[in-house]
Amino acid sequence: MWQEWTADDAAGWVAAPASGDDKYSRGVLGVVTGSQEFPGAAVLGVEAAHRTGIGMVRYIGPRSVRQAVLARRPETVGVAGRVQAWLVGSGIDQSRRSFVLLGDLGHALAAQVPVVLDAGALDLVGTHTAPTVITPHAGELAALLTAREMPTTVDEVRAAPGEWAERAAAELGVAVLLKGAVTYVCDPDGDRYTVTAPTHWLATAGSGDVLGGILGALVATHHVQLAADAEALTALAATASWVHGEAARRASAEVGGGPVTALDIAVAVPAVIGALLAR
Ligand SMILES: NC(=O)C1=CN([C@@H]2O[C@H](COP(=O)(O)OP(=O)(O)OC[C@H]3O[C@@H](n4cnc5c(N)ncnc54)[C@H](O)[C@@H]3O)[C@@H](O)[C@H]2O)[C@@H](O)CC1
Ligand SMILES: Nc1ncnc2c1ncn2[C@@H]1O[C@H](COP(=O)(O)OP(=O)(O)O)[C@@H](O)[C@H]1O
Numbered sequence: 001m002w003q004e005w006t007a008d009d010a011a012g013w014v015a016a017p018a019s020g021d022d023k024y025s026r027g028v029l030g031v032v033t034g035s036q037e038f039p040g041a042a043v044l045g046v047e048a049a050h051r052t053g054i055g056m057v058r059y060i061g062p063r064s065v066r067q068a069v070l071a072r073r074p075e076t077v078g079v080a081g082r083v084q085a086w087l088v089g090s091g092i093d094q095s096r097r098s099f100v101l102l103g104d105l106g107h108a109l110a111a112q113v114p115v116v117l118d119a120g121a122l123d124l125v126g127t128h129t130a131p132t133v134i135t136p137h138a139g140e141l142a143a144l145l146t147a148r149e150m151p152t153t154v155d156e157v158r159a160a161p162g163e164w165a166e167r168a169a170a171e172l173g174v175a176v177l178l179k180g181a182v183t184y185v186c187d188p189d190g191d192r193y194t195v196t197a198p199t200h201w202l203a204t205a206g207s208g209d210v211l212g213g214i215l216g217a218l219v220a221t222h223h224v225q226l227a228a229d230a231e232a233l234t235a236l237a238a239t240a241s242w243v244h245g246e247a248a249r250r251a252s253a254e255v256g257g258g259p260v261t262a263l264d265i266a267v268a269v270p271a272v273i274g275a276l277l278a279r
Pocket of ligand 2: 137179180181182183197199200201202203204205206207208209210211244
């Protein structure tokens with residue numbers, strides 16, 4: 001049975017800093033995203049991570065992309081160091097990964113801290129043992145499962161998204177967040193949540209990159225809980241999807257129900273987090 005994730009559920013998975021906190025205890029997210037072809041994906045994910053509330057974001061990637069990220073978010077740290085979670089793959093073309101990039105991805109996945117695997121890193125699922133959540137859309141899930149000898153098509157996944165998400169979680173041994181107008185979040189232990197988007201303006205280029213940043217930040221800021229209970233990843237993924245949808249709804253409401261851009265969604269996130277904390 002799939003359970004719709006609500007505002008009350010999400011409210012249990014957002015964190016505000018306390019008096020004893022510092023930027024490291026709050027959580028540090030390492031990010032390996034973006035490319036010369038898709039620098040915007042890195043900018044959007046990093047922006048969303050900062051807007052979700054986090055101690056620090058470390059961005060690892062090509063110099064030109066790092067410059068774009070820092071131009072938008074000078075708070076971002078551009079050198080490697082300790083992190084409590086990784087977000088990898090958004091804005092990366094799987095077929096054009098350089099040796100340097102493969103090294104950075106390998107380093108991230110070997111770190112034994114929770115990982116959000118998106119877009120051009122989805123094929124790396126199963127190459128590491130850290131708690132992992134994958135964030136495909138229907139096209140990406142179909143391609144991933146087909147490559148793993150579970151042949152399927154986008155149309156088949158769209159026709160039965162919950163079943164394919166569950167199958168992926170069971171066969172790949174990771175939490176799955178399957179994106180769409182209804183997002184399906186599940187894990188191999190049987191947790192199953194749906195998140196129904198409150199607005200279809202969410203379907204815009206870069207929206208998924210923003211979702212990755214929100215989820216990465218939530219994972220990093222819950223690193224202590226995750227170390228004790230890896231299943232928390234599923235609740236955090238459902239929360240990220242809920243926050244993402246609600247941010248788009250608020251951004252659209254601000255313009256009289258009109259369209260929103262991916263960056264608008266990220267900018268609306270702090271008010272969503274504030275409202276959840278006030279519940
Ligand atoms: N500003 C940016 O830098 C942006 C970068 N992006 C990056 O661009 C890369 C390619 O993204 P795409 O996924 O759009 O790749 P494609 O547009 O190449 O799509 C791959 C395949 O999946 C199908 N597909 C795309 N979206 C789908 C959906 N929502 N449901 C079902 N099938 C779908 C397509 O028809 C295609 O067959 C990713 O790395 C992504 O992170 C995008 O997020 C757009 C914005
Ligand atoms: N029809 C729709 N209505 C509402 N939300 C949608 C719809 N289609 C897709 N979405 C959401 O929009 C986002 C699109 O992400 P993604 O497919 O990764 O796009 P991109 O790669 O351009 O960022 C996801 O969060 C998904 O759940």
